[in-house]
Amino acid sequence: MKITLKDVSFSYTDSIDDAILKDVNLQIESGECVVLAGESGSGKTTISKLINGLIPLYQSGTMAGDVFLGDKNTSDMTLAEISKYVGSVFQNPRSQFFNIDTDSEIAFGCENLGIEPEEIRRRIEKTVEDFHLESLLGRNIFHLSGGEKQKIACASVNATDPDIFVLDEPSANLDLKTVDDLAEIIKLWKSRGKTVVVVEHRLHYLRDIADRIIYVKEGRIECEWTPAELEAKGPDYAASLGLRSIKLVQLGGTGVSPAAQRDESITFRNLRFAYQKKFPILDIPELSLPKGKITALLGHNGAGKSTLAQLVCSLRGSWSQKRAARRLGTYLIMQDVNHQLFTESVLDEVLLGMNPKDESAALEILDSLNLKDYVEKHPMALSGGQKQRVAIASGVSSNRNLIVFDEPTSGLDYRQMLAVSATLKALAKRGKTLFVITHDPELVLNCCHHVIRMDHGRIVEEYSL
Amino acid sequence: MKLDPRTKLFLVAAANTMIFSVPYAYSMPMVAAVLVLLLLEKKWKFMSVFFPVYAIAALCFDYLKQLDSGMIGTLLAATVLLICRMMPVGVVFYYIMATTKANEFMAGMSKMHVPNKVTIPLTVMIRFFPTVFDESRAISTAMKMRGIRLFSLHTLKNPLTILEYRLIPLLVSITKIGDELSVAASTRALAPDTRRTCIVPIGFHVQDAVVFVYCIAVIAFVVVSHI
Numbered sequence: 001m002k003i004t005l006k007d008v009s010f011s012y013t014d015s016i017d018d019a020i021l022k023d024v025n026l027q028i029e030s031g032e033c034v035v036l037a038g039e040s041g042s043g044k045t046t047i048s049k050l051i052n053g054l055i056p057l058y059q060s061g062t063m064a065g066d067v068f069l070g071d072k073n074t075s076d077m078t079l080a081e082i083s084k085y086v087g088s089v090f091q092n093p094r095s096q097f098f099n100i101d102t103d104s105e106i107a108f109g110c111e112n113l114g115i116e117p118e119e120i121r122r123r124i125e126k127t128v129e130d131f132h133l134e135s136l137l138g139r140n141i142f143h144l145s146g147g148e149k150q151k152i153a154c155a156s157v158n159a160t161d162p163d164i165f166v167l168d169e170p171s172a173n174l175d176l177k178t179v180d181d182l183a184e185i186i187k188l189w190k191s192r193g194k195t196v197v198v199v200e201h202r203l204h205y206l207r208d209i210a211d212r213i214i215y216v217k218e219g220r221i222e223c224e225w226t227p228a229e230l231e232a233k234g235p236d237y238a239a240s241l242g243l244r245s246i247k248l249v250q251l252g253g254t255g256v257s258p259a260a261q262r263d264e265s266i267t268f269r270n271l272r273f274a275y276q277k278k279f280p281i282l283d284i285p286e287l288s289l290p291k292g293k294i295t296a297l298l299g300h301n302g303a304g305k306s307t308l309a310q311l312v313c314s315l316r317g318s319w320s321q322k323r324a325a326r327r328l329g330t331y332l333i334m335q336d337v338n339h340q341l342f343t344e345s346v347l348d349e350v351l352l353g354m355n356p357k358d359e360s361a362a363l364e365i366l367d368s369l370n371l372k373d374y375v376e377k378h379p380m381a382l383s384g385g386q387k388q389r390v391a392i393a394s395g396v397s398s399n400r401n402l403i404v405f406d407e408p409t410s411g412l413d414y415r416q417m418l419a420v421s422a423t424l425k426a427l428a429k430r431g432k433t434l435f436v437i438t439h440d441p442e443l444v445l446n447c448c449h450h451v452i453r454m455d456h457g458r459i460v461e462e463y464s465l
Numbered sequence: 466m467k468l469d470p471r472t473k474l475f476l477v478a479a480a481n482t483m484i485f486s487v488p489y490a491y492s493m494p495m496v497a498a499v500l501v502l503l504l505l506e507k508k509w510k511f512m513s514v515f516f517p518v519y520a521i522a523a524l525c526f527d528y529l530k531q532l533d534s535g536m537i538g539t540l541l542a543a544t545v546l547l548i549c550r551m552m553p554v555g556v557v558f559y560y561i562m563a564t565t566k567a568n569e570f571m572a573g574m575s576k577m578h579v580p581n582k583v584t585i586p587l588t589v590m591i592r593f594f595p596t597v598f599d600e601s602r603a604i605s606t607a608m609k610m611r612g613i614r615l616f617s618l619h620t621l622k623n624p625l626t627i628l629e630y631r632l633i634p635l636l637v638s639i640t641k642i643g644d645e646l647s648v649a650a651s652t653r654a655l656a657p658d659t660r661r662t663c664i665v666p667i668g669f670h671v672q673d674a675v676v677f678v679y680c681i682a683v684i685a686f687v688v689v690s691h692i
Contacts, residue, residue, distance in 0.1 A: 080654040083653055087652075088652040095645035096646065099566065099592070100567065116662060315609065338637050339600070342611075
């Protein structure tokens with residue numbers, strides 16, 4: 001089914017003057033796979049919402065122009081009608097399932113469309129076969145990993161058999177291996193003649209699938225390339241537009257283990273953890289992190305990275321393990337920083353971990369993280385990047401030496417990633433030791449000094465960059 | 466053993482009526498019924514926490530009622546009373562949450578001609594309990610790391626701050642999840658005016674009849690013995 005946007009402008013407010021999209025014209029042919037790329041806030045997600053009907057049918061705002069699916073104008077349809085033609089997958093795996101068990105979730109869209117139970121069961125069977133979901137059936141969704149949840153979301157949409165698939169940053173929370181699974185699913189849709197629209201920062205996994213990459217900037221479609229054209233222009237060109245690399249960035253180490261060249265380091269011993277003695281989840285006799293340097297921790301989901309981080313941050317483990325970790329002074333910056341901001345102002349947030357009389361020290365820390373202008377603001381009123389820096393500030397203020405980051409750049413565009421990288425470098429300069437769990441090779445290349453790779457609960461590789 | 470969602474709703478109504486409106490001892494048969502249902506569902510972990518607490522409270526109940534010894538006695542009696550009265554209500558709700566799928570519940574409600582406008586928010590509630598637990602756990606982890614303890618000089622001086630530290634992040638994340646959830650559901654054709662189907666067949670069976678007869682018998686017995 002063909003998608004046509006005709007002179008579309010949209011504003012999230014009452015006035016078309018602050019439009020986030022300006023006179024957009026776009027035609028996507030039936031069976032095409034198109035990537036919408038651009039910096040955060042460029043309006044690319046707004047375009048995806050126009051296609052799945054959330055604009056104008058769910059989101060309030062001011063709209064001009066028309067969107068057609070085939071020859072039907074979306075403003076004359078209901079969301080339920082549109083969902084017969086368009087299936088949507090969103091960024092956050094935690095918030096897009098309505099049921100608690102996987103089977104019901106795959107059936108959910110079909111049930112809503114009033115399809116006969118017999119037919120739904122047939123479709124579920126087919127979807128499970130196509131996506132290799134046998135092991136995920138009959139499970140509690142709350143117990144699945146982010147990647148598994150995202151697969152179930154794709155399966156649920158697939159079962160309703162729409163002509164168009166719209167995916168809004170589907171890979172933001174996924175590791176490289178799960179991203180490959182996602183790529184397989186998109187490939188399958190394309191091979192069946194479906195139209196696929198992907199809004200995405202990470203481009204590498206779509207290199208062999210996408211027909212066009214459309215670059216959106218400040219509410220307008222600036223230009224478009226085939227993946228090959230973009231790749232030919234080189235990585236500096238993409239970076240100058242704020243785009244992530246289209247080629248998967250390879251990390252090449254010097255091969256020298258960091259242990260051989262460091263003089264001072266923070267050392268953890270006996271990092272072992274198991275639910276059952278026979279099946280250790282984590283088995284690391286010694287972990288050394290060079291002081292004042294940034295060490296990256298890589299590995300697939302389920303390799304034991306989170307468990308390691310929890311042990312290092314004294315959030316898990318035996319009493320003696322916790323005591324050892326506490327003595328070293330560690331702090332974790334969570335992937336969802338909303339969980340760790342408690343107070344009413346940015347300044348209070350920082351003062352919470354220190355002597356309240358020491359306001360000048362707190363202000364100095366905030367200044368060093370470019371938060372001086374937000375001292376009186378409510379932390380929840382800030383942008384994602386600012387929130388993350390407030391959380392970092394509270395870690396610095398409580399005098400922790402080792403700061404652990406859990407996926408600090410998931411879902412960020414190139415420029416935002418560079419900003420995080422600059423913050424990390426500044427912290428290292430202050431003498432803090434940083435340990436960064438990440439799936440983001442570009443971040444690693446940009447700021448990390450050492451790399452540790454884990455698999456099956458053990459360190460399998462260490463090198464310096 | 467599977468009960469029809471409508472039977473479960475009837476069970477809630479019957480159990481709550483018994484627990485709240487008649488002398489305490491009469492609620493025992495309802496509590497027993499729910500316990501049997503939970504045992505049939507093999508919810509061992511839940512039972513192992515609930516049963517000892519409830520049993521001790523129930524055993525102490527009569528003794529404490531006669532006790533008349535100042536503030537501590539009254540406080541103790543009030544706590545025990547609260548456990549005896551409120552815990553069964555919690556158990557009934559737990560049973561429903563743990564055993565009812567969202568689609569079954571919606572199908573049951575629509576068979577009773579309850580409009581979708583009422584059913585959908587109720588269903589979302591079922592989905593939200595585990596979410597609140599999940600988020601809550603992440604927040605307490607963050608608090609622990611930050612060194613915010615439940616009992617410290619700071620929190621003793623300002624007892625409300627501990628509530629604030631917990632609630633602000635919880636509200637923010639739950640509001641966000643709720644918002645994203647309703648977007649996702651609307652793009653999958655969940656709407657107040659559509660007719661849904663359900664892949665889980667629902668309907669009344671022998672076990673439903675047993676529950677109905679049992680509840681009605683208990684209520685009848687209580688009513689008759691009070692006239």
